[in-house]
Amino acid sequence: MKGFPKNIKTKQDFKNLLAIPQYREQALKDLQTIYNTKDDKAIRVVSVSEEIGDLITEEISNPVPVWRQKGFGSRKEIAKILGKK
Secondary structure, eight states: OOSSOSOOOSHHHHHHHHTSHHHHHHHHHHHHHHHHOOOSEEEEEEEEETTTTEEEEEEEEOSSOHHHHTTOSOHHHHHHHHTOO
């Protein structure tokens, strides 16, 4: 690997980067960004009115927030790595 990766795909990638002293700070910054991302809710389109082009939507719980996409079990797991309570 040359330099810090552009895309960190998994929890294991974060663990590997945190173990490398020169990449630890940047990995922690990226984890903090994931922790701060407020994506617990998503908008779902219920129906579309073709006559007037209007969308009817509803807010639902996001089934795949960023922390879950990366393989973490919860936002609290990230907080623990960051040293938060």
